[in-house]
Amino acid sequence: MIETIEIKKDLIIPDVKEVMINQGIPKGITIKEDILTISDKAKNFFVPEANPLCIVLELTKEEFEIIYNGEGNNDEESPIKNIFLNSDWLSLYAITLGSEISSRIKQLFSENDFALASMVDSYASVAVDHAVSFLENHFYQRLINKKIANNRSIVFGYSPGYCGWNIESQKKLFRKLQPESIGITLNESCLMTPIKSVTGVLICGDKTIHDFRNNFGFCALCKTESCLERINQIYSK
Amino acid sequence: MNQEESMEILGEISKQLQLGDNEQVKELTIKAIDANINPKIILDNGLIAGMNIIGIQFRNHEIFLPEVLMAAKAMYAGLDLLKPLFIKDEIPSSGKIVIGTVKGDLHDLGKNLVGIMLKGAGFEVIDLGKDVSPENFVDTALKENAKVIGMSALLTTTMPSMKKVIDILETKNLKGKIKTIIGGAPITESYAKEIGADSYAYDASISVERVKYLMEL
Numbered sequence A: 001m002i003e004t005i006e007i008k009k010d011l012i013i014p015d016v017k018e019v020m021i022n023q024g025i026p027k028g029i030t031i032k033e034d035i036l037t038i039s040d041k042a043k044n045f046f047v048p049e050a051n052p053l054c055i056v057l058e059l060t061k062e063e064f065e066i067i068y069n070g071e072g073n074n075d076e077e078s079p080i081k082n083i084f085l086n087s088d089w090l091s092l093y094a095i096t097l098g099s100e101i102s103s104r105i106k107q108l109f110s111e112n113d114f115a116l117a118s119m120v121d122s123y124a125s126v127a128v129d130h131a132v133s134f135l136e137n138h139f140y141q142r143l144i145n146k147k148i149a150n151n152r153s154i155v156f157g158y159s160p161g162y163c164g165w166n167i168e169s170q171k172k173l174f175r176k177l178q179p180e181s182i183g184i185t186l187n188e189s190c191l192m193t194p195i196k197s198v199t200g201v202l203i204c205g206d207k208t209i210h211d212f213r214n215n216f217g218f219c220a221l222c223k224t225e226s227c228l229e230r231i232n233q234i235y236s237k
Numbered sequence B: 001m002n003q004e005e006s007m008e009i010l011g012e013i014s015k016q017l018q019l020g021d022n023e024q025v026k027e028l029t030i031k032a033i034d035a036n037i038n039p040k041i042i043l044d045n046g047l048i049a050g051m052n053i054i055g056i057q058f059r060n061h062e063i064f065l066p067e068v069l070m071a072a073k074a075m076y077a078g079l080d081l082l083k084p085l086f087i088k089d090e091i092p093s094s095g096k097i098v099i100g101t102v103k104g105d106l107h108d109l110g111k112n113l114v115g116i117m118l119k120g121a122g123f124e125v126i127d128l129g130k131d132v133s134p135e136n137f138v139d140t141a142l143k144e145n146a147k148v149i150g151m152s153a154l155l156t157t158t159m160p161s162m163k164k165v166i167d168i169l170e171t172k173n174l175k176g177k178i179k180t181i182i183g184g185a186p187i188t189e190s191y192a193k194e195i196g197a198d199s200y201a202y203d204a205s206i207s208v209e210r211v212k213y214l215m216e217l
Helices: A014-024 A033-049 A061-069 A081-087 A099-110 A113-144 A169-177 A228-234 B002-016 B022-034 B039-059 B063-085 B109-119 B132-145 B160-169 B190-193 B204-214
Strands: A053-059 A089-094 A154-156 A199-206 B096-101 B122-126 B150-152 B179-183
Touching: A014 A033, A014 A113, A033 A099, A033 B063, A053 A113, A053 A169, A053 B204, A061 A089, A061 A169, A061 A199, A061 B096, A081 A199, A089 A113, A089 A169, A099 A113, A099 B122, A113 A154, A113 B063, A113 B109, A154 B204, A169 A199, A228 B022, A228 B063, B002 B039, B002 B063, B022 B039, B022 B150, B039 B063, B039 B109, B039 B204, B063 B109, B096 B109, B109 B122, B109 B150, B109 B190, B109 B204, B132 B150, B132 B160, B150 B160, B160 B179, B160 B190, B179 B190, B179 B204
Parallel strands: B096 B122, B096 B150, B150 B179
Antiparallel strands: A053 A089, A089 A199, A154 A199
């Protein structure tokens, strides 16, 4: 059954430091006053205009495998396949911050207010990451209560388009989860509108299943290193 | 106004642009126009000169993205005042380039920055946005008589779309006539060579140099 999860906005509002890192400003740099002013303005747009909505749908490994296989274009080897096959629980999810904040970013860019547009974009991007983290923690607690998870378990989200999971899997994911109900649509290139939306699968299992070496074929080209940050998190939890 | 005074205004335009003060740039550009300084000179020695310095500072990590974008806003404030002074179709341009984020990819922040830097360097930029099909890149370059196509991708899964553009150019016997430059987080110099792209830009400021090279400027 598709379930709506409430994500309180207060819990996902990014910290200024996180926004600055998203802007490419390294930690430890003193932020100039005029940049902080833009950050304040961006936050003033973000807070009233970002409206987080979330739906989830628990499913079996067999059901998920159909979605994962998508249109048959995944990389031959992918860490996600091993992770979900060894998992204890799976759920599809979709999160959006709504159309208002995405429209605001577009409008600011079109008015040549690039710095402010980019700053609002950063607030929204970091907030989406926070929303996914919120969801991971929310389900970890729920699964602990249901005794599906234990203190060795981790719940992590994985999304099409990353780690060898082809973005075309979005088509089957959308058919199953129907994120249109919270205003997310998919175009023929499998891109979502509003832009500040994310879909994927939440996978709960022993922490070791989420640990993988970043030496897959596609890893050589990927520079995000977010997987390494997450793997490090596993052992700090 | 003598040459020294003109130089002073142009220098101040460049300085205020670097500070990201769009109001000051607007005022100084009006002052320069009123003083009958040639619009092309205001553009080259004021606005573009300022953006060139911004590009160097950004590359050297002396400034960061927000400062570049504030400077870009200031540049546009000045440029908007100059545009009506150029006869239609004679707006000075270092050359025309079509840019976009490839099909299946919506990450356009880097591409937008490249567009801003290229405009700041005096190029005419046709920005096709994101999720751009290979055919659209080529058709637009042909229609607009652009010399370069710039493609950006963030997702490793969308990178093959860049090769498709190059394949179309080859099929239509346009490779070499329309050059290609690629960039984005997962893109490397070796990937550019592998797919036959003419150039690769590690970041937005480098893209200006590389496009200049491709256009033999």
